Amino acid sequence: MNIWVYILRRTLYVIPILFGVTFIVFLLFNVLNDDPTYQLLGKHASEERAMELRKELGLDKPLYMQYLDVVKSAVTFDFGRSWKSKQLITEMIREGAPVSLSFTLPGFFISTVLGILISLLVAYYRGTYIDKFVVFVCICGMSISSLAYILFCQWYFAYELGLFEISGYEYGFPDFLPYVSLPIIIWLILSLGPDVRFFRTIMLDEIYQDYVRTARAKGLSEPYVLLKHVLKNALIPIITYVVIQIPFLLLGALLIETFFSIPGLGGILVKAIYDQDFPVVKAMTVFISVGYIIFNLLSDILYTVVDPRVRLK
Amino acid sequence: MKKSLLAVVILAASIALVGCTKKKKDIGKVLHMPVPMAVKGFDPIHASDKYASDEIGKVYEGLLQYHYLKRPYELIPNLAEALPTVSEDGSTYTFKVKKGILFQDNEAFPGGKGRELVAADFVYSIKRVADPKLQSTGWWVLDGKIAGLNEWRKENSSKKVVDYSSVVEGLKALDKYTIQFKLTKPFPQFLYSLAMPFHFAVAREVVEKYKKEFLNHPVGTGPFQLTSKFNAQTRKITYIKNPTFRDKFYPTEGSEGDKEKGLLGSAGKKIPLVDKIEVSIIEEEQTRWLNFKKGNLDFNSIPKDDFANAITPSKDLTPEMNKKGMKLHIAASLDVTYSAFQHTDPLFKDNKKLRQAMSLGYDIKKVNELFYNGTAQPAQSIVPPGISGFMPSYNSPFRGRDLEGAKKLLASAGYPEGKGLPEILFEHIGTSPTSRQMAEFFQKNMSDLGINIRLSSNSWPELLKKIRTRTAQMWGIAWGADYPDAENFLQLLYGPNQTPGANGSNYNNSEFNTLFKKAAIMQAGPERKALYEKLNRIAAEEVPLIYGVHRTSFVIAQGWLKNFKATEFTGERAQYLGLDLDLKGKLAKEF
Structure with missing residues (x-):
């Protein structure tokens, strides 16, 4: 099949998925959920004001019309304004997403590369004390709450040693770097454990394959076998694991952003759910769904690049 | 592999290097203020x-x-x-x-x-x-x-x-x-x-x-203006002095003791006293506190869990704080915390003695110690100190804890040792550990009387819905003043304000309603004060709510911050604040 036809077909999947996602979100917020107007009006709400606000927000329309409005905004990507802050939602995303990416992307990139390298190393030393030590460290690292890392690193490295800024953010390169350094390091600590364990499993799956034995029998060195054969054949599960995480990088990291006062998108969805801010919930859900579909498609295409035997159907 | 490793090492090293660089230094008098919540906008x-x-x-x-x-x-x-x-x-x-x-x-x-x-x-x-x-x-x-x-x-x-x-x-x-x-x-x-x-x-x-x-x-027309368009995602808002601001001067008189505290040192000077303000939006208490201790913020409230590290049992600053030249500012907040009864429920509506028994059995002193570090003032009624209608020498007969008295009242309410009293559902905010702990403490206090309380955990919207739909039987909540007038607190018990109005407990007492209606339209004066006090006394003795505390704010300011005075209405405060840059320079080595 022509790759373009495949891309078109997969892109068309967006339509039913968006319908499904918007329908579930609509159902949760507009049908099953409580009337949000009282919360928006605060402590001085009254029946009359709630009625006026419902009219202003379009909540007095028949349900099917409200749902059509949701679909329309998902299709046009015009999500309007937040009910809570009155800010333009696309502007909130446009301002917040690059900020989140300014620390999630480097953190993600470094942890992925380091994770792969460490997993190759432990695959090389499989069964030895080095392998066992790395697995032990990974498990210990994963067992500690992310909050503990954040609190400790912020207190010790930023406050006590003064090596980093305690919190804050400056827009523009390179001004933001002093503020994202410690968050990146924490991201690395948090990601390396699960990454190394996952990549190690993949590498060990590959390392016992026949082609590896053949390569060794041909007299190839172990590093060559690992890098040229094992790594290349392990790329498909790695791509699936890695690429699918990319859209979520845009959403930042709730705890890191909150503790370091980074003005990204971390927590925007959680806060919107808490505030019953339906337009923001709708926008973020559509945003995540579309991102997920796009990067899923990208990972499919990448399969064909790394393994010519893979055919898109 | 070597190349990849090298790239990673270089990247990591550059992050560490840039990370260690320090941010720009202040030019002129720059005030650094914290805000604990995102600012929605400027309308x-x-x-x-x-x-x-x-x-x-x-x-x-x-x-x-x-x-x-x-x-x-x-x-x-x-x-x-x-x-x-x-x-x-x-x-x-x-x-x-x-x-x-x-x-x-x-x-x-x-x-x-x-x-x-x-x-x-x-x-x-x-x-x-x-x-x-x-x-x-x-x-x-x-x-x-x-x-x-x-x-x-x-x-x-x-x-x-x-x-x-x-x-x-x-x-x-x-x-x-x-x-x-x-x-x-x-x-x-x-x-x-x-x-x-x-x-x-x-x-x-x-x-x-x-x-x-x-x-x-x-x-x-105000004293400060933004340096650029406001970005709602931002965590830092920067203002500069408005160059066309009129001649406005620092007050030449204040309250008793203000002069001794140095609050009249800028009397008669043209305000604002600083060139620039940097407001840092920091939602996490721990982050604000570390920034303050590092000298990055000019004042901050004390986190509950760090209270003992900052304040001595005699309510002074610890030597470590004193060494850094910090100053403590204590002020009563215009608020009241309370546990509400649902007065549409006949169990509470028709049984004043039950409400009184529960109030008397609630150990408010212990609540103050456990949850407010002993800094709050146990509330005798609904009106907080600092506004007309508050009665400083009044002690409600239904505040305690008096366990024996509470048991007697419970018996005369028809439930000796709680027998025959159905289980009471108490709603609290599950996402807040303090709210949950306070609810558990209330449950324990009531079980000492023989009253069985079941706790129900809610998100804030869920609790609001239960209050509005009158399905909450009891719940914990607080009210802060919109303006410094007892009417703003007494209206919480005014019958016509029932849900979805501010009277969430749906208390409806004809005597209270008549007096409130009369007082609400009276100009300030002795007659209104007497009426407010009467209403406040009814609010205490009828026990429509179990009162908690009037909270106290404990704020620590850096030694170089001038003219800081705790206030409930903080909107105009920034223009009166000044900075002693010489002292800031001298104290820098302590941070």
């Missing part, structure tokens, strides 16, 4: 929370403001020439607006130069609060209070475009500098409403230029 008509109000108060101004130093709180003219002339029947208020006040420069004005503020700006600004399309969160203040304003709102609710040119009988600019308000009935709290940010002056040209984006382009 005064949506300034419903304290933090938005604080930011709006730096840029915008109203006719009146609270005196910075005097306590009890006192209203003084701000953009008004003087306090208004009030008609004999108390329903017409006439203000003269100060001449020569300029809006901050903005491209919305011809030539980019801010024009003079006139009375019509207030007419427009207050109409915006009533505008049905804008859904101001401040409409409750003037709802039904200004003659013709509700009618104007109703007329315009069906129109596509709101007509600001139509005249409202009770809201008129009599001439360029005179504004007159006619009220539908006497409303003594009206003047307080004019000090609220909802009614601060905005310029019509600016609103019309930026339309829905007006909330990100604040242009007021």
Whole structure:
């Protein structure tokens, strides 16, 4: 099949998925959920004001019309304004997403590369004390709450040693770097454990394959076998694991952003759910769904690049 | 592999290197203030929370403001020439607006130069609060209070475009500098409403230029202006001194003891006293606290869990804090915490003795120790200290803990040792550990009486829904003052204010209602004070709510911060604050 036809077909999947996602979100917020107007009006709400606000927000329309409005905004990507802050939602995303990416992307990139390298190393030393030590460290690292890392690193490295800024953010390169350094390091600590364990499993799956034995029998060195054969054949599960995480990088990291006062998108969805801010919930859900579909498609295409035997159907 | 490894090492090293670089140093007098919550925007008509109000108060101004130093709180003219002339029947208020006040420069004005503020700006600004399309969160203040304003709102609710040119009988600019308000009935709290940010002056040209984006382009007459368009995602708001700000001076008199505390050191000086303000939005308590201890913030409240590290048992600063030159500021907050009964439930409505027994069995002193580090004041009734109606020497007979007395009352309520009393459901906020712990403490206290309490965990929206739909049986909540008047607290028990109004417990007592109705329209004076006290006494002895505490704010300020005074109404505070840069330089080695 022509790759373009495949891309078109997969892109068309967006339509039913968006319908499904918007329908579930609509159902949760507009049908099953409580009337949000009282919360928006605060402590001085009254029946009359709630009625006026419902009219202003379009909540007095028949349900099917409200749902059509949701679909329309998902299709046009015009999500309007937040009910809570009155800010333009696309502007909130446009301002917040690059900020989140300014620390999630480097953190993600470094942890992925380091994770792969460490997993190759432990695959090389499989069964030895080095392998066992790395697995032990990974498990210990994963067992500690992310909050503990954040609190400790912020207190010790930023406050006590003064090596980093305690919190804050400056827009523009390179001004933001002093503020994202410690968050990146924490991201690395948090990601390396699960990454190394996952990549190690993949590498060990590959390392016992026949082609590896053949390569060794041909007299190839172990590093060559690992890098040229094992790594290349392990790329498909790695791509699936890695690429699918990319859209979520845009959403930042709730705890890191909150503790370091980074003005990204971390927590925007959680806060919107808490505030019953339906337009923001709708926008973020559509945003995540579309991102997920796009990067899923990208990972499919990448399969064909790394393994010519893979055919898109 | 070597190349990849090298790239990673270089990247990591560069991050570490840049990470270790320090941020830019302050130029001039820069105030560093914390805010614990994201700021939504700068439209005064949506300034419903304290933090938005604080930011709006730096840029915008109203006719009146609270005196910075005097306590009890006192209203003084701000953009008004003087306090208004009030008609004999108390329903017409006439203000003269100060001449020569300029809006901050903005491209919305011809030539980019801010024009003079006139009375019509207030007419427009207050109409915006009533505008049905804008859904101001401040409409409750003037709802039904200004003659013709509700009618104007109703007329315009069906129109596509709101007509600001139509005249409202009770809201008129009599001439360029005179504004007159006619009220539908006497409303003594009206003047307080004019000090609220909802009614601060905005310029019509600016609103019309930026339309829905007006909330990100604040242009007021205030002492500070933003350095750039507001970005709602930001965690830092930077203001500079408004170059066209009028001659406004630091007060020359204050409350007793202010002079000794050095609060009159800047008396008569032109304000604002700083060149720039950097407001850091830091939601996490721990992060704010570390920043403060590092000298990055000029003042901060003390986190509950760090209280013992900062304050000694005698309520002084610890030696470590003293060494850094820090100063402690303690002030009572205008609020009350309480556990509410659902008065539509016959169990509570018809059984005053049960309510009294539960209140007497609640160990409020222990609550204060456990949850407020012993800093709060156990509430005897609903009105907090610092406002007329509070009775300093009054002790409610139903405050305790008096376990034996509570058991006797419970028996006379028909439930000896709790026998026959059904299980009571207590709603609390599950996402807040403190709320949960307080609910568990209440449960334990009641079980000592033989009362079986079942806890129900809620999110904030869930709790609000249960209160509104009257399905919550008991719940814990608090109320903070909108303005310093007992009416704002007593209305929580006024029958006609039942849900979805502020009287969430749906208490309805005809004697209380009659007295409240009478007091609510009385001008301040001994007669009203006596009525407020009577209402406050009923609120204590009828036990419609189990009162908790009136909280106290503990704020620590850096030694170099001048003129800091704890206040409940913080909107105008920044313009009075000063900095001693020499002292800051000397103390730098301590941080």
